[in-house]
Amino acid sequence: MKTTLKLLMVLFVTLLVSCGGKEEKKKESFSYQKKTTTEKAATPKAEKVPASKKVDLDNKGIGPITSITLGAEVDQAMATHGEDVYKKMCTACHRADKKFIGPAPTGILERRTPEWVMNMILNPEEMTQKDPLAKELLIEFNGAPMANQHLTEEDARAVLEYFRTLK
Amino acid sequence: MKSTLAVLGVLVAFTSCNNSGNSDKKSGALASNVAEKVYIAPGEYDSHYAFLSGGYSGNLTVYGLPSGRMFKEIPVFSQFPTSGYGYSEETKPMLNTSHGFIPWGDAHHPDISQTKGEIDGRFIFINENNTPRIAKIDLKTFETTEIIEVPNSAGNHSSSFVTENTEYVVAGTRFSVPIPQRDMPIKEYKGNFKGALSFISVAPETGEMDIKFQVLMPGFNYDLSHPGRGKSHGWFFFTTYNTEEASTLLEVNASQNDKDFIAAINWKKIEEYVNNGGGTMMPTNYAHNVYDEDTHTATSIMKKEVRVVNPSEVPGAVYFIPTPKSPHGCDVDPTGEYIVGNGKLSANLTVHSFIKMLDAIENEKFAGEAYGIPILNFEDVLAGVVEQPGLGPLHTEFDGKGNAYTTFFISSEVVKWKIGTWEVIDRKPTYYSVGHLTIPGGNSGKPQGKYMFAMNKITKDRYLPTGPEMEHSAQLYDISGDKMELLLDFPTHGEPHYAAAMEASLIKERSQKIYKLADNKHPFAAKSDDDTKVVREGKEVHIYMTTIRSHFSPDNIEGVKVGDKVYFHVTNLEQDFDVPHGFAVIGQNNSELLVMPGQTKTSVWEPKQVGVWPFYCTDFCSALHQEMQGYIRVSAADSDTPIKWSLGEDIE
Numbered sequence: 001m002k003t004t005l006k007l008l009m010v011l012f013v014t015l016l017v018s019c020g021g022k023e024e025k026k027k028e029s030f031s032y033q034k035k036t037t038t039e040k041a042a043t044p045k046a047e048k049v050p051a052s053k054k055v056d057l058d059n060k061g062i063g064p065i066t067s068i069t070l071g072a073e074v075d076q077a078m079a080t081h082g083e084d085v086y087k088k089m090c091t092a093c094h095r096a097d098k099k100f101i102g103p104a105p106t107g108i109l110e111r112r113t114p115e116w117v118m119n120m121i122l123n124p125e126e127m128t129q130k131d132p133l134a135k136e137l138l139i140e141f142n143g144a145p146m147a148n149q150h151l152t153e154e155d156a157r158a159v160l161e162y163f164r165t166l167k
Numbered sequence: 168m169k170s171t172l173a174v175l176g177v178l179v180a181f182t183s184c185n186n187s188g189n190s191d192k193k194s195g196a197l198a199s200n201v202a203e204k205v206y207i208a209p210g211e212y213d214s215h216y217a218f219l220s221g222g223y224s225g226n227l228t229v230y231g232l233p234s235g236r237m238f239k240e241i242p243v244f245s246q247f248p249t250s251g252y253g254y255s256e257e258t259k260p261m262l263n264t265s266h267g268f269i270p271w272g273d274a275h276h277p278d279i280s281q282t283k284g285e286i287d288g289r290f291i292f293i294n295e296n297n298t299p300r301i302a303k304i305d306l307k308t309f310e311t312t313e314i315i316e317v318p319n320s321a322g323n324h325s326s327s328f329v330t331e332n333t334e335y336v337v338a339g340t341r342f343s344v345p346i347p348q349r350d351m352p353i354k355e356y357k358g359n360f361k362g363a364l365s366f367i368s369v370a371p372e373t374g375e376m377d378i379k380f381q382v383l384m385p386g387f388n389y390d391l392s393h394p395g396r397g398k399s400h401g402w403f404f405f406t407t408y409n410t411e412e413a414s415t416l417l418e419v420n421a422s423q424n425d426k427d428f429i430a431a432i433n434w435k436k437i438e439e440y441v442n443n444g445g446g447t448m449m450p451t452n453y454a455h456n457v458y459d460e461d462t463h464t465a466t467s468i469m470k471k472e473v474r475v476v477n478p479s480e481v482p483g484a485v486y487f488i489p490t491p492k493s494p495h496g497c498d499v500d501p502t503g504e505y506i507v508g509n510g511k512l513s514a515n516l517t518v519h520s521f522i523k524m525l526d527a528i529e530n531e532k533f534a535g536e537a538y539g540i541p542i543l544n545f546e547d548v549l550a551g552v553v554e555q556p557g558l559g560p561l562h563t564e565f566d567g568k569g570n571a572y573t574t575f576f577i578s579s580e581v582v583k584w585k586i587g588t589w590e591v592i593d594r595k596p597t598y599y600s601v602g603h604l605t606i607p608g609g610n611s612g613k614p615q616g617k618y619m620f621a622m623n624k625i626t627k628d629r630y631l632p633t634g635p636e637m638e639h640s641a642q643l644y645d646i647s648g649d650k651m652e653l654l655l656d657f658p659t660h661g662e663p664h665y666a667a668a669m670e671a672s673l674i675k676e677r678s679q680k681i682y683k684l685a686d687n688k689h690p691f692a693a694k695s696d697d698d699t700k701v702v703r704e705g706k707e708v709h710i711y712m713t714t715i716r717s718h719f720s721p722d723n724i725e726g727v728k729v730g731d732k733v734y735f736h737v738t739n740l741e742q743d744f745d746v747p748h749g750f751a752v753i754g755q756n757n758s759e760l761l762v763m764p765g766q767t768k769t770s771v772w773e774p775k776q777v778g779v780w781p782f783y784c785t786d787f788c789s790a791l792h793q794e795m796q797g798y799i800r801v802s803a804a805d806s807d808t809p810i811k812w813s814l815g816e817d818i819e
Contacts, residue, residue: 088694089684089695089740089742092696092720093715101718142790143789144717144789144790145716147716147743149741149743150742150743
C-alpha cells in the first residue's frame with residue numbers, strides 16, 4: 001500500500017516535472033508537498049520545530065558570502081543606512097517583529113550565522129533550492145518566494161548591521 | 168540518452184513533414200541537414216535578431232534567426248492591451264497627433280541606427296504610413312520612447328531610413344498634397360500639389376528627433392528611399408512614380424510615362440544652407456511625443472512651425488535620374504556606388520552609378536528639367552542592366568560580397584545577381600508573392616550576411632488553414648554559398664513591410680533587465696510600503712499602490728464612490744529580471760497594466776456600480792499568484808464612507 005502510494009507520488013512528480021509551465025509547476029508541487037507534510041506528519045508534528053524557530057549557528061548558507069566578522073559594537077552609521085535600505089527594499093514582505101509575508105528579522109542572529117543571513121538576501125533563488133533551512137522556510141511560508149532585490153553586498157551588510165539592533 | 172531521443176524525435180518530425188510536402192524535392196538526408204541549420208536546442212540562443220514591421224498591426228515584432236521563433240511584439244503605433252501601452256495614463260500621450268489621439272497605425276520600414284556606416288544597435292526607427300509619424304525604439308529596453316509627427320506629409324512611405332552616422336532619419340511623402348493644406352478642387356492637383364521630404368535630425372547622445380528641414384518637391388509620389396554611403400554619403404535617393412501627376416485611376420494614369428525618376432538629394436548641401444539661416448519657417452501643427460524613462464511617463468508637445476526649403480533655393484542640391492517604369496525599391500549597395508531602381512513594371516532591373524551621376528552633373532549634361540530641377544540623361548548615369556531577371560522587381564539587398572538579391576513579386580522569386588557583371592547567379596522560388604527581403608545589416612556599409620529572409624504577401628497552402636485569413640509567411644535562406652538554400656518557413660504577424668536584422672551580440676549584453684527603483688521619479692510612485700496611500704482630491708481618488716510577490720499594498724480600499732475617477736498608480740517593487748506584475752480591476756474600460764520591475768503605471772477606473780469589487784494580478788508571478796488580489800469598496804455617490812486603506816490588518 002505504502003509503496004504504491006510512493007510510486008504514484010514519484011509518477012505524479014515526474015509528470016509535473018516533464019510538462020507544464022515553469023511557475024505553474026512550482027505552485028502545484030508546493031501545494032502537493034504541503035498536503036503530504038500535514039497528512040503524513042499529523043502525529044509526529046507536535047515535536048517538530050518550524051524552520052523559522054530552528055537554531056543553526058554553523059550553516060553559512062550558499063552564496064557569495066563565506067566569512068564575515070561582526071564588530072564587538074554595533075556600527076551605528078552602518079545600521080542607520082541598513083535601516084533605510086531595509087525600509088525601501090524589504091518592508092513589502094517583512095515586518096521587524098512579526099511574521100508577515102516572510103519571517104521577522106528580530107533576533108535573527110540568535111538563530112542564524114551572519115553569512116547565512118547575507119546569502120539569503122543576496123542569493124535567494126539558490127538558497128531556497130539548495131539550503132536545507134531556506135528550503136524549509138519556503139514551505140513554512142506557503143511558498144512565498146524571497147524576492148531577489150539585487151542589493152549590493154555593501155547594502156546587504158548594512159541591513160545585517162541593522163538587524164543587530166533589533167532586539 | 169534523453170537528449171538523443173529528443174533529437175531523434177525532432178528529426179522524425181521534420182522528416183515526416185518533408186515527406187508530405189510537395190515543394191521541396193530534397194531527399195530525407197538532405198532535409199535533416201537543413202533542419203540542423205535552423206535548430207536551436209532548448210536553452211540556446213539564436214545568432215541574429217530580426218525586427219519585422221507589423222504593417223497594419225502598427226507594431227514591430229522581434230524574431231530570432233535562424234529559428235524563426237517570435238520573441239516579442241513591441242507596441243509602437245497601436246494600443247496594446249497586453250501591456251497597457253496606449254491605454255495607461257503614462258503612455259496615452261505617445262499616440263497623440265495633430266488629428267487627436269490615434270489608436271492605430273500602419274508601420275512599414277524599420278531601420279537600425281548606424282555609426283560609420285555600420286549597424287550600432289542603439290535604436291530602431293520605424294515609420295507610420297497613414298498618419299505620418301516616425302517612431303524610435305530604444306534597443307536597451309525594446310520600448311518605444313519617441314514618436315514625431317511629420318507635417319505636410321501624407322502616406323509616409325519613403326521612410327524611415329537613416330544616414331550612415333544616424334545624422335538623419337528620413338521621411339518622404341508617398342502622396343503629394345496641397346502645402347499648406349487648403350480647400351481646393353482635386354482636379355487642380357497638377358502643378359499645385361507638393362511632396363515633402365523630411366530630414367529629421369537625431370541627437371548623437373540622446374537620440375532625440377527634431378525635423379531639421381523639409382524639401383518641398385514636385386507633386387509626384389515618393390515611394391521608397393535609401394541613403395548614400397561611403398563615397399555617396401551626404402546624398403539621399405528617392406524613387407518616384409506618378410510623375411504624370413494624376414489624381415485619379417493611378418493604376419492606369421500613373422503608368423503612362425516610359426520612365427519616372429529617382430530623385431537624388433544632396434542633403435549636406437541643403438543642411439549647410441539651412442545652418443546658414445536658409446529656408447523658411449512655415450506655420451504648421453504637429454506632435455512630438457517623448458517617453459521619459461525616469462518618470463516612466465510620456466509627454467506630448469504640439470510644435471507650431473517647420474523649416475521648408477524649395478529646391479530652387481539651393482542650386483545643385485537636387486537632380487532627377489530617369490528610371491524605367493514606376494520604380495519601387497531604391498537600394499544603395501554597400502560601397503555607395505550603385506543605386507538600384509527596381510522598376511516594378513519594367514522587364515529589366517536598372518542600376519545607376521553614383522560616379523557617373525557626379526560626372527554628368529559636373530559637365531552639366533542635362534536632358535531637361537522638371538519644375539526647375541535638372542533631369543540627367545538615363546544613359547549617362549546608367550551603370551548596367553540586369554536583363555529580364557524576373558517579373559515585378561520590388562526590393563534589393565546586398566551580402567557585402569559583391570552580390571545583390573532582388574525580390575520579384577509577380578514571378579514569386581528571389582534572384583541573386585552579381586554587381587558589375589549584372590549576370591544572374593541563382594534564383595529561388597518564394598511562397599508566395601514576395602514583397603521585401605532582409606539581410607542582417609541590410610541598409611549599411613557592412614552587411615552581416617549569412618541569412619536572407621523573404622517576406623511574402625500570400626501564404627495559401629504553406630500552413631494548416633486558419634479560415635480565410637492566414638498570417639503572412641516568411642522564408643529563411645542560407646546565402647553563405649553560391650546558391651541560396653531554403654531553410655525554413657515561419658509565420659509573421661500583421662503584414663511585414665521590410666525588416667531590420669543584426670547579429671544578436673550587438674544588443675544582447677546591453678539589454679536592460681530591470682528599472683532601478685531608486686531612479687523612479689514618477690510623481691505618483693510608491694517606492695516602499697511607507698509611501699502607499701489613498702488620497703481624495705474632489706472627485707479624483709489617487710491610489711499609490713505597490714506590488715511584490717505576491718500581494719498588492721494596499722489590498723483593501725474603502726471610501727470610493729460611484730462617479731469618482733479612480734487612479735490606480737501601481738509601482739512594481741521587484742528588482743529582479745523578468746518579474747512583472749499585472750493589474751486588472753473588474754469593469755476596467757481601458758486595459759490591464761503590465762508593470763515592469765521598478766516601474767510605475769497608472770490605470771483609470773470609473774466605477775459605475777455600488778459594491779465590493781475585486782482586483783488582481785494578471786501575470787503569473789509566483790506560487791502565490793492566485794492569492795495576489797484585493798478588494799475596493801464602492802459606495803453610493805452621496806454616502807459618507809471615509810477613505811481607508813490597509814494591507815494584512817488581521818495578520819497574526
